[in-house]
Amino acid sequence: MAGDENVKMNTNSEPAYGAAALKSAYRRFLALGLALAVAIHFSLIGFYYFVEFVVGDEPTAIHVRLLRYSELGPPPSIGGENSPPPIAVTAPKAKPDAGLPVPVPDVEASPEQTLATQHEMNQGKGPGGEGSGSEGGTGLPGDIRISDDESPPADYVAVEKEPVIIRSVEPKYPDMAVRTGLEGKVWVKIWVDREGKPKEVVVLQSDAEIFNNPAIEAAKQFLFTPAYMNDGPVPVWVTFPFKFELSGETRDDTGPDTHDGGGQR
Numbered sequence: 001m002a003g004d005e006n007v008k009m010n011t012n013s014e015p016a017y018g019a020a021a022l023k024s025a026y027r028r029f030l031a032l033g034l035a036l037a038v039a040i041h042f043s044l045i046g047f048y049y050f051v052e053f054v055v056g057d058e059p060t061a062i063h064v065r066l067l068r069y070s071e072l073g074p075p076p077s078i079g080g081e082n083s084p085p086p087i088a089v090t091a092p093k094a095k096p097d098a099g100l101p102v103p104v105p106d107v108e109a110s111p112e113q114t115l116a117t118q119h120e121m122n123q124g125k126g127p128g129g130e131g132s133g134s135e136g137g138t139g140l141p142g143d144i145r146i147s148d149d150e151s152p153p154a155d156y157v158a159v160e161k162e163p164v165i166i167r168s169v170e171p172k173y174p175d176m177a178v179r180t181g182l183e184g185k186v187w188v189k190i191w192v193d194r195e196g197k198p199k200e201v202v203v204l205q206s207d208a209e210i211f212n213n214p215a216i217e218a219a220k221q222f223l224f225t226p227a228y229m230n231d232g233p234v235p236v237w238v239t240f241p242f243k244f245e246l247s248g249e250t251r252d253d254t255g256p257d258t259h260d261g262g263g264q265r
Helices: 002-013 019-055 118-122 175-180 209-219
Strands: 165-167 184-192 198-206 236-244
Touching: 175 209, 184 209, 198 209, 209 236
Parallel strands: none
Antiparallel strands: 184 198, 184 236
Protein backbone atom coordinates (compact mmCIF):
# COMPACT_ATOMS: atom_id res chain seq x y z
CA MET A 1 0.00 0.00 0.00
CA ALA A 2 2.90 2.29 0.81
CA GLY A 3 4.39 1.54 -2.56
CA ASP A 4 1.21 2.49 -4.33
CA GLU A 5 1.04 5.80 -2.49
CA ASN A 6 4.65 6.61 -3.48
CA VAL A 7 3.80 5.94 -7.12
CA LYS A 8 0.78 8.24 -6.95
CA MET A 9 2.81 11.00 -5.32
CA ASN A 10 5.50 10.78 -7.98
CA THR A 11 2.90 10.84 -10.71
CA ASN A 12 1.25 14.02 -9.43
CA SER A 13 4.55 15.83 -8.92
CA GLU A 14 5.86 15.37 -12.57
CA PRO A 15 4.22 17.41 -15.38
CA ALA A 16 2.19 15.46 -17.91
CA TYR A 17 3.58 15.35 -21.46
CA GLY A 18 1.70 14.02 -24.43
CA ALA A 19 -0.67 14.79 -27.28
CA ALA A 20 -2.92 16.99 -25.19
CA ALA A 21 -0.02 19.16 -24.08
CA LEU A 22 1.30 19.52 -27.62
CA LYS A 23 -2.11 20.56 -28.94
CA SER A 24 -2.51 23.13 -26.20
CA ALA A 25 0.96 24.57 -26.86
CA TYR A 26 0.29 24.62 -30.63
CA ARG A 27 -2.85 26.66 -30.27
CA ARG A 28 -1.20 29.08 -27.88
CA PHE A 29 1.88 29.66 -30.02
CA LEU A 30 -0.23 29.96 -33.23
CA ALA A 31 -2.41 32.67 -31.74
CA LEU A 32 0.67 34.49 -30.45
CA GLY A 33 2.37 34.35 -33.85
CA LEU A 34 -0.69 35.68 -35.67
CA ALA A 35 -1.06 38.49 -33.20
CA LEU A 36 2.61 39.47 -33.61
CA ALA A 37 2.36 39.36 -37.43
CA VAL A 38 -0.73 41.53 -37.49
CA ALA A 39 0.84 43.99 -35.08
CA ILE A 40 4.03 44.23 -37.18
CA HIS A 41 2.06 44.80 -40.42
CA PHE A 42 -0.14 47.47 -38.87
CA SER A 43 2.91 49.16 -37.41
CA LEU A 44 4.68 49.31 -40.78
CA ILE A 45 1.58 50.59 -42.62
CA GLY A 46 0.88 53.15 -39.92
CA PHE A 47 4.48 54.35 -39.98
CA TYR A 48 4.32 54.82 -43.78
CA TYR A 49 1.14 56.90 -43.65
CA PHE A 50 2.46 58.86 -40.66
CA VAL A 51 5.56 59.83 -42.62
CA GLU A 52 3.43 60.77 -45.64
CA PHE A 53 1.21 62.90 -43.45
CA VAL A 54 4.15 64.67 -41.78
CA VAL A 55 6.22 65.26 -44.91
CA GLY A 56 3.35 65.88 -47.36
CA ASP A 57 3.36 65.75 -51.18
CA GLU A 58 5.26 68.60 -52.71
CA PRO A 59 3.65 69.77 -55.99
CA THR A 60 5.64 69.14 -59.11
CA ALA A 61 7.01 72.41 -60.45
CA ILE A 62 6.22 73.03 -64.12
CA HIS A 63 8.54 75.49 -65.79
CA VAL A 64 7.16 77.20 -68.91
CA ARG A 65 9.33 79.31 -71.15
CA LEU A 66 7.79 81.57 -73.72
CA LEU A 67 9.84 81.97 -76.87
CA ARG A 68 9.35 84.44 -79.67
CA TYR A 69 9.24 83.35 -83.26
CA SER A 70 12.50 85.13 -83.89
CA GLU A 71 14.22 83.11 -81.15
CA LEU A 72 13.27 79.79 -82.69
CA GLY A 73 15.93 78.21 -84.80
CA PRO A 74 15.35 76.32 -88.04
CA PRO A 75 14.10 72.75 -87.74
CA PRO A 76 16.74 70.03 -87.95
CA SER A 77 17.45 68.54 -91.34
CA ILE A 78 15.90 65.18 -92.07
CA GLY A 79 19.01 63.95 -93.88
CA GLY A 80 21.31 65.05 -91.09
CA GLU A 81 23.03 67.66 -93.28
CA ASN A 82 24.08 71.01 -92.00
CA SER A 83 21.15 73.35 -91.93
CA PRO A 84 21.50 76.91 -93.22
CA PRO A 85 21.96 79.67 -90.70
CA PRO A 86 18.74 81.12 -89.28
CA ILE A 87 17.25 84.17 -90.96
CA ALA A 88 16.82 87.24 -88.83
CA VAL A 89 13.09 87.76 -88.76
CA THR A 90 13.18 90.93 -86.69
CA ALA A 91 15.61 92.73 -88.95
CA PRO A 92 14.65 96.36 -89.63
CA LYS A 93 12.83 96.97 -92.88
CA ALA A 94 12.86 100.07 -94.99
CA LYS A 95 9.59 101.99 -95.16
CA PRO A 96 7.90 102.00 -98.57
CA ASP A 97 8.32 105.21 -100.46
CA ALA A 98 5.74 104.49 -103.19
CA GLY A 99 1.98 104.72 -103.01
CA LEU A 100 1.86 107.21 -100.15
CA PRO A 101 -1.14 109.55 -100.34
CA VAL A 102 -0.31 113.16 -101.03
CA PRO A 103 -2.68 115.75 -99.54
CA VAL A 104 -4.26 118.01 -102.15
CA PRO A 105 -6.46 121.06 -101.63
CA ASP A 106 -10.23 120.56 -101.84
CA VAL A 107 -11.90 121.72 -105.05
CA GLU A 108 -14.39 124.44 -104.28
CA ALA A 109 -17.78 124.15 -105.96
CA SER A 110 -19.01 127.04 -108.04
CA PRO A 111 -21.60 129.10 -106.11
CA GLU A 112 -23.60 129.54 -109.32
CA GLN A 113 -24.09 125.83 -109.86
CA THR A 114 -27.46 124.51 -108.65
CA LEU A 115 -29.24 121.16 -108.64
CA ALA A 116 -32.52 120.58 -110.44
CA THR A 117 -35.53 119.83 -108.29
CA GLN A 118 -37.77 116.80 -108.81
CA HIS A 119 -40.45 119.01 -110.37
CA GLU A 120 -37.95 120.54 -112.85
CA MET A 121 -36.69 117.06 -113.74
CA ASN A 122 -40.24 115.88 -114.44
CA GLN A 123 -40.87 118.95 -116.59
CA GLY A 124 -37.68 118.32 -118.55
CA LYS A 125 -35.94 121.40 -117.17
CA GLY A 126 -32.48 121.41 -115.73
CA PRO A 127 -30.02 123.95 -114.45
CA GLY A 128 -28.86 124.59 -118.02
CA GLY A 129 -32.34 125.47 -119.30
CA GLU A 130 -35.13 123.76 -121.25
CA GLY A 131 -34.75 121.29 -123.99
CA SER A 132 -34.29 117.61 -124.63
CA GLY A 133 -31.49 115.53 -123.25
CA SER A 134 -29.25 116.38 -126.19
CA GLU A 135 -29.74 120.13 -125.74
CA GLY A 136 -28.40 120.46 -122.20
CA GLY A 137 -31.61 119.69 -120.25
CA THR A 138 -32.40 116.53 -118.47
CA GLY A 139 -35.15 115.54 -120.88
CA LEU A 140 -36.91 113.32 -118.35
CA PRO A 141 -40.62 112.68 -119.01
CA GLY A 142 -43.19 113.34 -116.36
CA ASP A 143 -44.39 109.71 -116.09
CA ILE A 144 -41.93 106.90 -116.61
CA ARG A 145 -43.57 103.61 -117.53
CA ILE A 146 -41.69 100.37 -117.62
CA SER A 147 -42.87 97.88 -120.21
CA ASP A 148 -44.09 94.63 -118.73
CA ASP A 149 -42.28 91.97 -120.77
CA GLU A 150 -42.93 89.06 -118.45
CA SER A 151 -42.64 85.56 -119.81
CA PRO A 152 -45.51 83.05 -119.62
CA PRO A 153 -45.74 81.23 -116.28
CA ALA A 154 -45.02 77.55 -115.87
CA ASP A 155 -47.76 75.00 -116.44
CA TYR A 156 -48.00 74.48 -112.68
CA VAL A 157 -47.49 77.35 -110.23
CA ALA A 158 -47.90 76.86 -106.49
CA VAL A 159 -50.32 79.46 -105.12
CA GLU A 160 -51.94 80.18 -101.78
CA LYS A 161 -55.11 81.62 -103.34
CA GLU A 162 -56.36 80.50 -106.73
CA PRO A 163 -57.94 82.94 -109.21
CA VAL A 164 -61.72 83.19 -109.25
CA ILE A 165 -63.86 84.21 -112.23
CA ILE A 166 -65.63 87.50 -111.58
CA ARG A 167 -66.82 88.09 -115.17
CA SER A 168 -67.52 85.50 -117.83
CA VAL A 169 -68.64 85.96 -121.45
CA GLU A 170 -70.63 83.45 -123.48
CA PRO A 171 -69.07 82.61 -126.84
CA LYS A 172 -70.94 83.33 -130.04
CA TYR A 173 -72.31 80.25 -131.72
CA PRO A 174 -71.04 80.07 -135.34
CA ASP A 175 -73.81 80.43 -137.95
CA MET A 176 -72.48 77.49 -139.95
CA ALA A 177 -72.65 75.27 -136.88
CA VAL A 178 -76.22 76.42 -136.20
CA ARG A 179 -77.36 75.59 -139.74
CA THR A 180 -75.65 72.20 -139.70
CA GLY A 181 -76.66 71.40 -136.10
CA LEU A 182 -73.05 70.90 -135.03
CA GLU A 183 -72.25 70.75 -131.29
CA GLY A 184 -68.99 70.36 -129.45
CA LYS A 185 -66.69 71.30 -126.60
CA VAL A 186 -63.49 73.35 -126.51
CA TRP A 187 -60.90 73.30 -123.72
CA VAL A 188 -58.77 76.45 -123.51
CA LYS A 189 -55.85 77.49 -121.33
CA ILE A 190 -55.92 81.14 -120.19
CA TRP A 191 -52.85 83.03 -119.02
CA VAL A 192 -54.09 85.22 -116.13
CA ASP A 193 -51.64 88.01 -115.30
CA ARG A 194 -51.03 89.73 -111.94
CA GLU A 195 -54.04 92.01 -112.49
CA GLY A 196 -56.42 89.12 -113.14
CA LYS A 197 -56.72 89.86 -116.86
CA PRO A 198 -56.32 87.28 -119.64
CA LYS A 199 -53.08 87.84 -121.47
CA GLU A 200 -53.02 84.82 -123.77
CA VAL A 201 -55.42 82.01 -124.68
CA VAL A 202 -54.35 78.62 -126.04
CA VAL A 203 -56.68 75.86 -127.29
CA LEU A 204 -55.90 72.55 -125.59
CA GLN A 205 -58.59 70.31 -127.08
CA SER A 206 -61.44 70.92 -129.48
CA ASP A 207 -64.21 68.75 -130.92
CA ALA A 208 -64.50 70.97 -133.99
CA GLU A 209 -62.16 73.65 -135.27
CA ILE A 210 -65.09 75.94 -136.07
CA PHE A 211 -65.57 76.56 -132.32
CA ASN A 212 -61.93 77.58 -131.60
CA ASN A 213 -62.09 81.29 -132.50
CA PRO A 214 -65.37 82.00 -130.63
CA ALA A 215 -63.97 80.27 -127.55
CA ILE A 216 -60.73 82.28 -127.70
CA GLU A 217 -62.56 85.59 -128.19
CA ALA A 218 -64.86 84.85 -125.24
CA ALA A 219 -61.96 83.79 -122.99
CA LYS A 220 -60.09 87.05 -123.70
CA GLN A 221 -63.03 88.99 -122.20
CA PHE A 222 -63.00 87.08 -118.90
CA LEU A 223 -61.95 88.78 -115.68
CA PHE A 224 -60.43 86.99 -112.65
CA THR A 225 -59.22 87.77 -109.18
CA PRO A 226 -55.40 87.46 -109.22
CA ALA A 227 -53.71 84.39 -107.82
CA TYR A 228 -51.69 85.11 -104.68
CA MET A 229 -48.49 83.59 -103.35
CA ASN A 230 -46.44 85.02 -100.45
CA ASP A 231 -48.78 88.01 -100.09
CA GLY A 232 -48.34 89.02 -103.72
CA PRO A 233 -50.13 88.40 -107.05
CA VAL A 234 -48.55 85.90 -109.45
CA PRO A 235 -49.41 84.97 -113.06
CA VAL A 236 -50.90 81.51 -113.62
CA TRP A 237 -52.57 79.39 -116.29
CA VAL A 238 -56.28 78.61 -115.90
CA THR A 239 -58.03 75.81 -117.82
CA PHE A 240 -61.65 76.43 -118.84
CA PRO A 241 -64.12 74.43 -120.98
CA PHE A 242 -66.62 75.97 -123.40
CA LYS A 243 -69.68 73.87 -124.33
CA PHE A 244 -71.46 74.58 -127.60
CA GLU A 245 -74.92 72.99 -127.43
CA LEU A 246 -78.05 73.77 -129.50
CA SER A 247 -81.51 74.00 -127.99
CA GLY A 248 -84.71 72.73 -129.59
CA GLU A 249 -85.79 76.22 -130.70
CA THR A 250 -85.56 77.39 -134.29
CA ARG A 251 -82.73 79.87 -134.86
CA ASP A 252 -82.43 82.53 -137.54
CA ASP A 253 -79.32 83.38 -139.58
CA THR A 254 -77.97 85.80 -137.02
CA GLY A 255 -77.13 82.99 -134.63
CA PRO A 256 -78.51 81.89 -131.31
CA ASP A 257 -79.55 84.36 -128.66
CA THR A 258 -78.43 82.22 -125.69
CA HIS A 259 -75.61 79.67 -125.47
CA ASP A 260 -74.05 77.70 -122.69
CA GLY A 261 -70.54 78.99 -122.19
CA GLY A 262 -70.15 78.05 -118.54
CA GLY A 263 -67.87 75.50 -116.99
CA GLN A 264 -65.30 74.94 -114.29
CA ARG A 265 -61.55 75.09 -114.18
